Structure formats: structure tokens, C-alpha cells
Amino acid sequence: MSDFIIYNTLSRSxxxxxxxxxxxxxxxxxxxxxxxxxxxxxxRPAITFDLxxxxxxxxxxxxxxxxxxxxxxxxxxxxxxxEDKIAKKAKVEELEPMEIVQFYTNNYRRNMSQLNILPPSIxxxxxxxxxxxxxxxxxxIDSGFAYVVNGSVYFDVEKFASxxxxxxxxxxKIEDLYSNTRELDAQxxxxxxxxxxxxxxxxxxHIMKWKSPWGEGFPGWHLECTAMxxxxxGESFDIHGGGxxxxxxxxxxxxxxxxxxxxxxxxxxWMHNNLITINGQKMGKSLGNFITLDELFSGTHPLLEKAYxxxxxxxFILQAHYRSPLDFSNEALQAAExxxxxxxxxxxxxxxxxxxxxxTIDVNGLKEKCYSAINDDLNTPVLIAHLFDGVKLINSVNxxxxxxxxxxxxxxxxxxxxxxxxxxxxxxGIAAQAGSNESVLGEVVDLLLNFRIDAKKNKxxxxxxxxxxxxxxxxxxxxxxxxxxxxxxxx
RNA sequence: GGUCGGUUGGCCGAGUGGUCAGGCAGCGGUCUGCAAAACCGCGUACGGCGGUUCGAAUCCGCCACCGACCUCCA
Numbered sequence: 001m002s003d004f005i006i007y008n009t010l011s012r013s014x015x016x017x018x019x020x021x022x023x024x025x026x027x028x029x030x031x032x033x034x035x036x037x038x039x040x041x042x043x044r045p046a047i048t049f050d051l052x053x054x055x056x057x058x059x060x061x062x063x064x065x066x067x068x069x070x071x072x073x074x075x076x077x078x079x080x081x082x083e084d085k086i087a088k089k090a091k092v093e094e095l096e097p098m099e100i101v102q103f104y105t106n107n108y109r110r111n112m113s114q115l116n117i118l119p120p121s122i123x124x125x126x127x128x129x130x131x132x133x134x135x136x137x138x139x140x141i142d143s144g145f146a147y148v149v150n151g152s153v154y155f156d157v158e159k160f161a162s163x164x165x166x167x168x169x170x171x172x173k174i175e176d177l178y179s180n181t182r183e184l185d186a187q188x189x190x191x192x193x194x195x196x197x198x199x200x201x202x203x204x205x206h207i208m209k210w211k212s213p214w215g216e217g218f219p220g221w222h223l224e225c226t227a228m229x230x231x232x233x234g235e236s237f238d239i240h241g242g243g244x245x246x247x248x249x250x251x252x253x254x255x256x257x258x259x260x261x262x263x264x265x266x267x268x269x270w271m272h273n274n275l276i277t278i279n280g281q282k283m284g285k286s287l288g289n290f291i292t293l294d295e296l297f298s299g300t301h302p303l304l305e306k307a308y309x310x311x312x313x314x315x316f317i318l319q320a321h322y323r324s325p326l327d328f329s330n331e332a333l334q335a336a337e338x339x340x341x342x343x344x345x346x347x348x349x350x351x352x353x354x355x356x357x358x359x360t361i362d363v364n365g366l367k368e369k370c371y372s373a374i375n376d377d378l379n380t381p382v383l384i385a386h387l388f389d390g391v392k393l394i395n396s397v398n399x400x401x402x403x404x405x406x407x408x409x410x411x412x413x414x415x416x417x418x419x420x421x422x423x424x425x426x427x428x429g430i431a432a433q434a435g436s437n438e439s440v441l442g443e444v445v446d447l448l449l450n451f452r453i454d455a456k457k458n459k460x461x462x463x464x465x466x467x468x469x470x471x472x473x474x475x476x477x478x479x480x481x482x483x484x485x486x487x488x489x490x491x
Numbered sequence: 492g493g494u495c496g497g498u499u500g501g502c503c504g505a506g507u508g509g510u511c512a513g514g515c516a517g518c519g520g521u522c523u524g525c526a527a528a529a530c531c532g533c534g535u536a537c538g539g540c541g542g543u544u545c546g547a548a549u550c551c552g553c554c555a556c557c558g559a560c561c562u563c564c565a
Contacts, residue, residue: 332503335515385513
């Protein structure tokens with residue numbers, strides 16, 4: 001089998017994946033800030049790195065997957081004046097900040113589970129790792145890369161850059177950064193506009209704050225990832241993932257902090273998923289195209305023509321390569337919905353197919369194509385295209401135009417099970433339906449359709465059509481087959 | 492303005508210097524009492540202008556447009 005290749009943002013090239021410790025992989029992915037509903041923007045990194053997690057496990061690696069929850073009072077900029085968002089909400093609604101954090105964390109986890117995203121191995125919270133962060137701050141001060149001003153601690157970018165390549169991940173040059181920031185804020189307590197907070201002194205109205213050697217305050221944003229990745233994965237680990245929007249300054253800062261603390265780069269492979277647009281526009285609250293996952297799943301947003309199932313969203317996202325931009329539109333989502341249905345139906349059909357004496361289809365060839373696609377930097381669109389080629393074959397076998405022998409059929413089933421369910425993480429809604437307590441309803445439908453068969457035998461087309469049309473109106477899809485009929489309930 | 496990335500057929504979305512992506516939609520056919528599904532066939536697309544080449548959508552240059560990041564904060 002071909003090597004597993006990953007595009008490393010650090011080298012701007014595809015590299016063969018080799019874990020630091022044979023058989024084990026440590027990966028860290030930037031998770032959500034839990035001050036609001038999970039939205040479309042959360043789905044792509046979560047799905048991308050869930051795919052990676054699943055595939056690494058499929059390859060036999062023991063994976064420790066860390067995805068943090070940022071729950072320490074930090075800010076948002078969207079039409080916000082820089083006041084701490086979590087603290088602000090807490091006052092308005094008279095709730096404990098941690099109550100809000102818990103609410104949205106639960107919400108996020110529920111949405112992720114709907115998208116069939118596996119829970120990470122560890123989901124650490126920033127608020128639960130204040131001690132580790134204080135230690136990291138101290139370490140930075142001790143090593144001379146951070147300085148204290150008025151109860152805040154800042155990372156000294158200039159000093160770091162004098163001996164290190166600050167900007168190597170995001171492709172920025174320190175001189176350019178200076179020329180961009182110089183004029184803007186001359187009068188802060190920072191030595192340079194490029195410096196970033198690793199510990200921030202809390203103002204009186206700030207609710208979420210902790211005691212530290214430098215006074216009451218809260219940790220700087222970039223620091224939590226450094227502290228928690230180090231705690232659970234060590235000073236060096238394999239993969240760090242996140243959205244492209246985090247490339248600068250967040251990930252750049254993480255590299256600087258890690259190197260300042262340990263003397264070497266913390267991460268071997270940096271992976272970044274591209275972002276999502278809606279009808280060609282960036283998603284933003286001020287643009288009126290901010291869609292939460294709940295709205296998407298229920299179809300309640302004005303921009304949505306209908307509800308889209310979580311697995312449809314998953315399929316849609318995986319039908320594009322994770323490093324390409326992806327645009328959401330009703331038309332594209334409906335196309336994805338139908339495509340997914342076609343794929344899942346064929347996988348279901350596979351269970352009913354009877355083997356023949358010999359095989360006319362090349363399962364090994366298909367399998368090889370599938371693996372080389374996913375091995376090429378998780379090229380899921382090409383993988384899915386190959387799976388659709390196989391769908392055609394499966395349907396043709398069903399139509400008696402191709403044949404498979406027992407061995408080929410077993411391989412084919414395993415191939416589709418592995419890729420469709422285990423790796424890509426799709427699941428059938430129909431399968432869930434069949435085993436439900438709606439079995440009585442199913443028997444009633446069968447009963448009616450058996451009456452219809454009798455009518456058909458008598459060439460009583462009026463009755464036959466009436467039964468089918470009435471069921472269709474109720475949302476059932478009826479198909480006649482050689483053996484009789486099949487039906488399913490469309491949502 | 493700076494840096495990086497993108498511009499592919501009706502829609503979405505891969506990819507390669509010279510044969511095919513794939514999905515959805517559409518058209519024609521097979522099957523069917525009719526339908527649905529399935530299968531078969533059909534579209535000669537690669538932002539614009541130059542250049543390199545026997546040959547470029549794929550390489551180079553310029554231009555246009557789109558996006559991300561570039562103060563604070565997460």
C-alpha cells in the first residue's frame with residue numbers, strides 16, 4: 001500500500017507521515033470557544049480532523065486525540081467592543097459564567113455527535129488548566145522570553161525573533177509585521193505591537209479570573225494550547241490541526257512559546273483546513289448569513305430552503321478537499337443529499353447481493369484506488385468518486401449485468417464498510433428506522449402493498465395506483481421489483 | 492496597502508503538460524401495465540491577455556476578480 005502523505009503547512013509541501021513513536025500518534029486540534037451556539041464554521045475542522053483520527057486508527061495507530069475547549073473569558077470582535085464576551089453575557093442573564101460555558105459545551109458536543117464525530121481522547125478545558133498555564137508563563141519569564149508589566153505578562157516577540165524564525169509557519173516576515181502594526185498602537189504597555197499576552201491582568205469588572213504570581217488575571221489565548229498539548233502529548237508531538245484562520249497569530253505564537261519553553265519546535269506536522277463560505281460570502285453575524293448547526297439540521301434559517309441532515313453536511317464537506325475553500329448553497333447541499341443517498345443505498349444493496357461462480361469486477365483495483373486517494377493528503381473527493389464508480393458496479397451486479405464471486409463480494413463488503421462507515425463516518429438513517437418501534441407501521445404498509453400486488457395480478461390498475469399514490473402522498477417511496485416491492489419512508 | 496491562497500462545464504467539486512474525474516441537474520434509450528430505482532449513451536469546461544512548448548486548463552509573466560490573515564481579543 002502507498003504511504004500516507006500529509007500536507008505540512010510548515011514545509012508547504014506534502015510529506016510522508018512518520019510518527020515520533022512507532023505505532024502511536026499524538027494529535028492536538030484547536031476546539032471551540034464556548035460562548036455561543038456551534039455553527040457551520042465549527043463543522044469543517046471537526047469533521048476534517050475526525051476523518052484524520054478515524055483514518056489513523058484504521059491504519060492501526062494508537063491515537064491520542066486532544067481537542068480543547070476554550071472556556072476562559074476571552075473576547076470576540078464581531079460587533080463587540082472588546083468587553084469579555086462570557087463575562088458580559090453572565091451579567092446580562094445573571095448566570096454563572098461556568099453555567100454558560102457548560103451549556104454551550106453540552107450543545108457543541110451534541111452537535112458534534114449528530115455529525116457522527118467521534119469524541120476526542122481528551123477534551124481539556126482552559127479553565128481546568130490554569131496551574132499548568134501559570135507554570136508555562138513562569139517558564140517563559142525564566143527563560144527571558146516574557147516580561148511583566150502591571151500584572152500582565154507579554155511574550156517578547158522581538159527577542160524571540162532575533163534568534164528564531166518567527167513567522168515561518170504563516171510565511172510572514174518580521175519586518176512586514178512591524179510596518180503593519182507600528183503606527184496603530186504606540187501607547188500600550190507592550191514593548192512592541194507584535195508582542196502578545198501570555199497572562200492578562202483582570203480589570204475589576206472581569207468575572208473570570210484567577211490568582212497568579214502577577215496578580216489576579218487570566219491566561220492569554222495562545223497559551224492554553226501550549227500548556228495542554230504539552231501536558232497530554234509532551235514537548236514534541238506529531239500533528240497539530242486547526243482552521244486556516246488560526247494560522248496567524250495563534251499557531252505562530254504556539255510555535256514561539258513552545259520553542260521558548262523547550263528549545264525546540266513542538267509540532268512535526270501542522271495541518272490547516274480551509275474555511276467555509278455561504279453563497280460565496282464569508283459567514284458573519286453582521287452579514288445575516290450566520291447559520292448555527294441546529295438551524296441547519298432543522299432548516300429554520302431564512303437562507304435555507306429545507307433542513308439538511310447532519311450526515312448530508314458531513315458528506316458535503318468531505319466531497320471537497322479539506323484544504324480547498326468550500327461554498328454552501330441550497331443547490332449544492334441538495335445535490336450532496338441525493339448523492340449520499342445513492343451511495344448509501346448501494347452499500348445497503350451489497351448485503352442482499354448473491355455471489356456467482358466467478359467475478360467480472362476488479363475489487364482489488366478499486367481498493368487500491370481508494371487507499372491511494374485517502375493516502376494522498378486525505379483526498380476524500382477522489383476517494384468518494386472511486387466509491388461511486390463502485391456504486392455503479394454494485395448496481396450492475398444487482399441488475400445481473402456484472403457478477404461477483406464469494407470472495408470478491410466479501411472484499412467488496414469490507415471495503416465499503418471500512419470506507420463509508422468507519423473512515424468517512426457516514427451512517428444510514430434508514431437502518432436506524434428499520435429497527436425502531438415503528439415496526440407496526442411497517443407491517444401496515446406491507447399489508448397495503450400486498451393488497452396492491454393482488455390488484456396488479458388482476459390488472460386492476462386503478463386500485464393499484466391508488467394505493468401507491470396515497471402512500472406516496474404520505475411520504476412513502478414505493479418501488480416495484482421482480483420479487484414484489486420495496487418501500488421506505490422519506491422524512 | 493502587505494502576505495498567502497483561489498478563479499474549472501447549468502450547480503458543486505477533483506485533477507493532470509498530449510485518453511476518463513465524480514456527484515447533482517438536463518437530454519435520449521433499456522427495463523416497467525404506468526412509474527420509481529437501476530443500467531447504457533450524450534455535454535468537448537478550465538477568469539483575461541501575452542509567453543515557453545510539437546502540444547497548456549496544467550509551466551512562466553502581467554491584469555482582473557474573490558477569499559483568508561495582517562490592532563485589541565478568542
